[in-house]
Amino acid sequence: MIELLVVMAILGVLAVVGVQSFRLSQAKSRDARRKSDLEQVQRALEMYVNDHKSYPTSDNGKILGTNWGGEFADSNGTIYMKELPKDPRGNPEYCYSSDTGNEYKLYAKLENSQDPKVGGPYSCNGVNDYNYGVSSPNTTP
Numbered sequence: 773m774i775e776l777l778v779v780m781a782i783l784g785v786l787a788v789v790g791v792q793s794f795r796l797s798q799a800k801s802r803d804a805r806r807k808s809d810l811e812q813v814q815r816a817l818e819m820y821v822n823d824h825k826s827y828p829t830s831d832n833g834k835i836l837g838t839n840w841g842g843e844f845a846d847s848n849g850t851i852y853m854k855e856l857p858k859d860p861r862g863n864p865e866y867c868y869s870s871d872t873g874n875e876y877k878l879y880a881k882l883e884n885s886q887d888p889k890v891g892g893p894y895s896c897n898g899v900n901d902y903n904y905g906v907s908s909p910n911t912t913p
Contacts, residue, residue, distance in 0.1 A: 799883035802860045806880040809857035816852040826873035833867040833897035867896035875911040880904045
């Protein structure tokens with residue numbers, strides 16, 4: 773009977789360790805997606821600035837006239853991204869900041885606080901939870 777209890781305890785410990793490892797790998801996967809999403813938006817913004825000589829201004833943490841998950845296009849109908857990415861979990865949503873059009877900053881919240889790219893804390897549109905940011909070449913997050 774004692775042997776059975778010992779075996780069950782060992783299996784319980786292994787199960788807990790396995791679940792923890794699985795959750796951490798899922799968080800790292802979502803963080804990799806967040807980083808990739810912001811890099812894609814950066815490329816679209818650089819294409820936009822090549823056409824318009826300035827970055828689009830921001831509106832409540834979004835690219836002016838565009839929602840996260842919506843199409844990023846200009847008034848001429850040029851599509852820069854068919855669908856702006858959304859955060860995998862949505863809390864908080866990505867945040868874009870550009871007041872003058874001379875520079876921009878993009879923010880996300882990474883789940884893995886041990887990620888070497890974690891910085892901040894950054895504040896955008898009244899939210900202070902961001903810990904990862906990218907920006908135009910002429911500024912820093």
